Amino acid sequence: MMWITIEQIKCLQALEKAGSFTKAASELSKAKSAVIYSINNLEEQVGFELVDRSSYRPTITAKGEEFLSEASKLTKQYDELIHRTQQISSNVETRLSISVSGIYGLDKLYPIIKKAMARYPSTEIILEREVLSGEKMLLNDRVDLAIFEDLSSIKNFDYKIVGKVDMYLVVAKDHPFLALPKKQQNFKSLSQFPQIIQRSTIPDDSTSIGVIEDSLKWRVTDTPSKKEIILNGFGWGRLPFSLIEKELKKGQLIHLKHLETKVPVTFCLGHKKEHHLGEVAQFIWDSF
Numbered sequence: 001m002m003w004i005t006i007e008q009i010k011c012l013q014a015l016e017k018a019g020s021f022t023k024a025a026s027e028l029s030k031a032k033s034a035v036i037y038s039i040n041n042l043e044e045q046v047g048f049e050l051v052d053r054s055s056y057r058p059t060i061t062a063k064g065e066e067f068l069s070e071a072s073k074l075t076k077q078y079d080e081l082i083h084r085t086q087q088i089s090s091n092v093e094t095r096l097s098i099s100v101s102g103i104y105g106l107d108k109l110y111p112i113i114k115k116a117m118a119r120y121p122s123t124e125i126i127l128e129r130e131v132l133s134g135e136k137m138l139l140n141d142r143v144d145l146a147i148f149e150d151l152s153s154i155k156n157f158d159y160k161i162v163g164k165v166d167m168y169l170v171v172a173k174d175h176p177f178l179a180l181p182k183k184q185q186n187f188k189s190l191s192q193f194p195q196i197i198q199r200s201t202i203p204d205d206s207t208s209i210g211v212i213e214d215s216l217k218w219r220v221t222d223t224p225s226k227k228e229i230i231l232n233g234f235g236w237g238r239l240p241f242s243l244i245e246k247e248l249k250k251g252q253l254i255h256l257k258h259l260e261t262k263v264p265v266t267f268c269l270g271h272k273k274e275h276h277l278g279e280v281a282q283f284i285w286d287s288f
Contacts, residue, residue, distance in 0.1 A: 006078050008042040009071045011035045012050060016060050016068060083122060093278035097126040099134045099143040102198065102223045103165060103240045104267050109147070112287040120280045129222070131198045138272055144281055149265045159270035162288045165240045166262035170253045172233040178254060187259060194218045194235035196226050238263065 014024035015035070025032040043050050050064035060068065084094055100109065113125060130137060134148025139156065147162060171177055177185065177193055194216040218235050220226045227244065230237055231252060239253075241262065247253040269288055271277060277285060 002045045004042065004045050005038075006075060008038045008045075009068075009075055011038040012042060012060075012064070012068060013072070013075065015039065015051065015058065016064075019057060021058065091279045092120055093123050093144075093280045095124045095126070096145070096278070096280050096284075097128065097143040098284070099128045099130045099137045099146040099148070101134055101148050101267060102129050102131045103149070103167075103243075103265070104147050104163065105165070105240070105242050108163065108288075112284055115287070116280055116283055119283065123280045125280070131222070135270075138270060141272075144275065144277075145269065145271050145284065147267055147269050149267055156272060157268075157270040158273050159268040160285075160288060161266055162269045163267040165242060165265050165267070167238040167265055168241055168244065168248070168262055169236070169238050169256045169260045170230060170244060170248075171236040171256065172231055173251055173254055175233050175236065175254075177236065182258075185256075185258065190236060190256075190259070192216070196220060196229050196235040196237040198223065198226055240265075 011024065011028065011030075014027050015021065018024040018027055021032050021035055025035045028035065039051060046067065048063050049061050050067060052059045052061050088094065100106070113127070116123075117125060128137075128143065130146075130148070134143075134146035135157075137143045138146045138148075175193070177190055180189055196218050197220070199219045199221065216235075218229065220229065223239070223243065226237060227239055229235060230239065231247065236256075241248075244253050248255060269285065271281070271285075
């Protein structure tokens with residue numbers, strides 16, 4: 001049975017890089033005799049010569065080069081394991097998942113994520129845009145942190161307010177609803193046209209906000225699609241002001257303010273109370 005060790009492989013790698021046993025020993029902070037002993041034992045284990053010692057300077061044999069090519073994959077994995085273990089020991093997460101409401105502007109979040117990535121380059125940060133499901137994603141442990149607008153389980157979360165947005169009820173400038181006499185422009189008439197709504201990211205979740213039950217409905221999966229469908233006159237719905245400010249100024253979208261003034265939505269950054277924040281999550285939390 002072969003008993004090849006990481007130490008033996010690293011001694012051979014150091015010899016290949018340094019070109020001599022003396023320099024390899026210096027690089028590894030080992031005695032020269034210890035390096036020679038490790039490589040001799042490695043050759044006994046593999047059953048073939050790894051180092052040609054016939055000349056003044058030792059060189060790696062052809063089989064030795066092939067062995068090192070394969071062994072480098074193992075030492076790379078080993079080094080990554082050591083680094084990950086150090087991360088775990090130091091409370092730095094190896095992976096952090098964050099869900100973000102589809103109507104939350106990312107202009108504030110991106111600089112924070114950029115700083116986190118620079119400070120913790122080995123942590124994999126996963127951003128997931130969601131619709132009306134951030135709270136449930138936290139409860140189901142699908143994410144570590146969430147920025148969401150529907151906070152109904154305050155007792156389950158630690159949270160802080162991280163922003164607000166005004167939702168505007170809008171239609172396209174050429175939508176047939178606007179051709180109705182002003183007196184007939186009410187929610188009952190509006191409900192005869194499709195309401196464009198976003199379905200929850202979680203397939204079996206029936207959560208909805210601002211939906212007229214008796215209206216026709218078109219369901220979409222994201223906010224940009226909802227905006228495009230409304231812009232093209234296929235229906236009506238509420239959109240964040242920050243996303244449609246230009247279209248409102250150009251008159252491409254009409255705010256139905258005689259039916260509904262702007263509706264403010266508050267965003268919270270939250271995590272489960274029993275979930276201990278690692279160093280990266282805490283950095284993001286403190287940055288808001």
